[in-house]
Amino acid sequence: METIELTRKQLYDLVWSTPIIKLALQYAISIDGLKKLCKQFDIPIPVGGYWMKLKHNKPVKKTKFNDIFGGVGKIVLTIREEGSTVNLDQTPLTIRTKEIENDPDAPLIVPDVIIKPDILTIQTRDFWKAAKNNIFYTDDTKIHYPIRFEISNRERALRFMDTFTKLIRHRGHTISKEYHNTCVLIDGVFIEIDLREASKRVQAKPPYYGTTLEPTGEFIFKIESYLDDKEWRDGKVKIETLLAKIVAKIEIEAEKKKIRKEESRLWHIKYEEELKRKEEIKKRRDEEVEKFNRLVKLSEQYDKTRLIRQYIEARKQNAIDTNTLTTEKQEWINWANDKADWLDPLINKPDEILDTK
Template identity: 35%
Template sequence: MEAKELTRKELYDLVWSKPISTLSKQFHVKSSYLKEQCTKFNIPTPKSGYWTKIKHGKDVEKTELNGDEDLIIKLETINDKLDKKRVIVPAKLSKSHKLVAIAKKDLANKKLSYRYASKGMITTSKGILNITVTPKLVSRALIFMDLFVKLAEERGFKIWFKEYYGTVVSLHGIDSPIYLREKNKRIIVRNNGLWNETELEPIGELAFKRDDYPRKEWHDSKSVKLEAKIPSIIDYFEEQAIKERAEKIEREKWREEQKRKQKIEDDLKELRNSEIEKFNLLYEDSTRYYKAEQLRGFINAKKEYASKTSSMSQSLKSWINWANEKADWLDPLVKREDTILGDYESFK
């Protein structure tokens, strides 16, 4: 793969100057990949029907570009689709890829399986190219894998192994588990009257599978062997990687937007709770102040009554002092600390 550099503004101007399908051919990239880059770098693109309106001279709206216009974007250009004529299937394995050489050595020491789904076949060990075939199909399976791995790596794929998933092909950060196996057919081995006992029998045909969503299978047909389908298999993984990467970016953007909205909602909730708390405190303080003034009014009324009736006593004077202290203790403006009750905030 090669990389072409251009600024964010340059790519923006280009996608508004001609359809992405045309532009993708100019850059030797897939349309889905170009759309992915626009999504990734927040570059607005024309909506559906835009170019039809242009063609018929109708008014159109152009979405403005916001943000850093000079940010450099690297477009990974790819060659045209693999030429099927390039896939020359050798009669025997030679100069094999190191991963295939490891698989060949591993299969040479394998015993036939008695498991239901792979009975009569041999399977590579964990951490080795995932192959399950009968001994007579080993040579062809290795040749297929050798062709696939070499062409895939030539196109920029990474072949690696993942625990619980086996062999994985990766491109643009998208991982796809794969395996090669011999196809089976179900045969009846015994009729018990009420039901048939069946077994799976290998039929000498190869099938190559993508073992995750969306699942995909290629296999031998009457007129075309699986090896001839390698170019279309690799093209599929390229297109899917670009498509799924774009979808992944969209999901990440959606999640970020949801997080942003949730933060706004949480901030508003926190602000509202803070306002409620402050209001409740205000209301409580005003109520305390009103009660303190009410107490003082009562204390003064009692004091005035004692003066009028000449009934002021030492015990009443002590009560008046005590009552005024309690009013000051209750009053949020005075906040007097009581020798017994402490401050009002601790008391409540």
Template identity: 35%
Template sequence: MSNKSLTRKQLYDLVWSKPVTHIAKEYGFSDNGIRKICKKYNIPLPKNGYWSKIKFNKKVTKTKLPKQDDNPQITLEKSISVVSGGNHINSQMALRKKELKEIEDLTFTVPDRISKPHKYVTATKEYHKQLKIIRKRGGWSSDVDSSDALNINVSESLVPRALRIFDTLLKVFDKRGYKISSNKKTEVTINGQSYSIRITEKSKRVKREDNRSWDSYVFVPTGRLCLKIDDYSPIKEWADSKTKQLEERVLDILSWLEIRAKKDEEQAIQSALWRKKFEEEREREKQLQALKDNELNRFQQLFDTASRWHKSQYLRNYINEFEKYALDSKTLDSDKQEWVKWAKEKADWYDPFIEKEVDLLKDIDRDTLKPKKRNYW
């Protein structure tokens, strides 16, 4: 069914003529999408059990269409969900495929023979040629330079098919301006997002027919080609089926990649913005913590200095009392006078306002009264 424009009354008659699930299938909507559009335009829907009652010829009540001044035209488009904003992947795929088909110089048909092969196809042919020679000599695949060879892992008879599919796909990538690389793995970069592409052959597990006491299995190639996007989880793949070969999926592959790249690009931008915001917040917290630490250090220095001053005054009071007592008791001899002089010097050394230099205490920290830490480098 093509695009169809309905009035409120026509859509009302439609949803009361058949179940919403049936209408949804006809127009490429989800049934929830139909319900949303009816809610938007104030169109009542049959209640649960309505169609069951109709089936068994039971009496039902039909809700009247509420009146409203405007009479909007409601457009329904198959495969593009107007209700949900066209965000469903199938809707996006249909739209993107339609847009790509309208580009004149894009060819999605895989030819029976390759004309002017892509450079990576040429490199892959040479790689497989050298691989045959090496294997005949009993060598290993690692003995052959695989630079620029496409990521293909199929039976020898399927290599030409895989190359024709890859050649068509690579040429489409080139025309779309996408970067392609092939060094151990084949990658295409779209909107800054890179995806690994490989063509493999489907295999099936077959039980061995032998006399062992336990079951063992081998994987047997099926001849069915499969293209995989390894960077997507779960792995995205297109394969030969009973009704469609991989050669017919080039447009599907390109459409999916472009849609996925756009989504991944948007997510990458959002992630970058989040990381930037996170780093800025972390830097602010770091700077704030540095200010707090500095403030605490300054206070600790203030407290330590005040404590030293208080202790230096305590020392001076003691020294003065000692000297006064010795004078009063007439016991202030030369030894005590020397001690008083020494003690006052130490009080001046300890006092944060004076900090008199004393040669024997140069290596002593005044705050801790312990040797200063030395740097040996």
């Protein structure tokens, strides 16, 4: 969209040369939006009756422009495209709703009689025929509309859902199933839908006692999303007139849900990466501890070897000094040295008996 950049003084000159109602037709901003913009930038606007007095050449009072302003001095306005009713200062829902309403090919009128029924409309009629008013009847082989109504109101519900489905398809989406729920499928995101008849609690008729639920004939269309449920019901206007708003809301909810799914996916990736990093650190630490413990064990083993060798040498020296180094003692000394060599981690001499498991 084409934009124009103004200074505070230029906007002041604009609102005092052209009525705001006309400026709202030139720029993609509402009348209230323009007033808020002027208030934000401390720009006075003409009071009521100013333009009528000016038209009839009556004296008017023009509020003087104030040069002193502590905020940012540049203002950007978007030029309204021809035929567009979208105001960029409005909510995303309002903007999306107007976008759908301004589409000349969008099927927004619910007809009195269904012409060229959607395949889901046909399947829903077939489902009702097979169910024969059995509320417990199920058939998951084909998709049908999630309609819960008295028989007398089913045709109106079917006309609404047929138009709704055609609008959904026109917007590039589809109706699908997620588990056992009928949903609108938008770019891989499921938004559950439901159409039901409102009911009120009334006194039960004899011979029954207490209260019972009685259908009111009012329609309620509901969408169920991850964090936000939204419903529309008959009131001053019928839900048939709200098709654009309903589909706009579904699309926006699908976009939000997709963003949340992506954020969740990225969070899980980071979580798994952090978990892997911690596991690798733990593995390295465990390996380091194991190596250290092995070092300690070998050191202790080497120390024991030294003590054994010292003892063997002391025994040998004692035998020499006392002239008692017999063949039997020499054999023991040789045996003991072999065991020391087996225990010594620097030698690790094999021993056919001690190495046997």
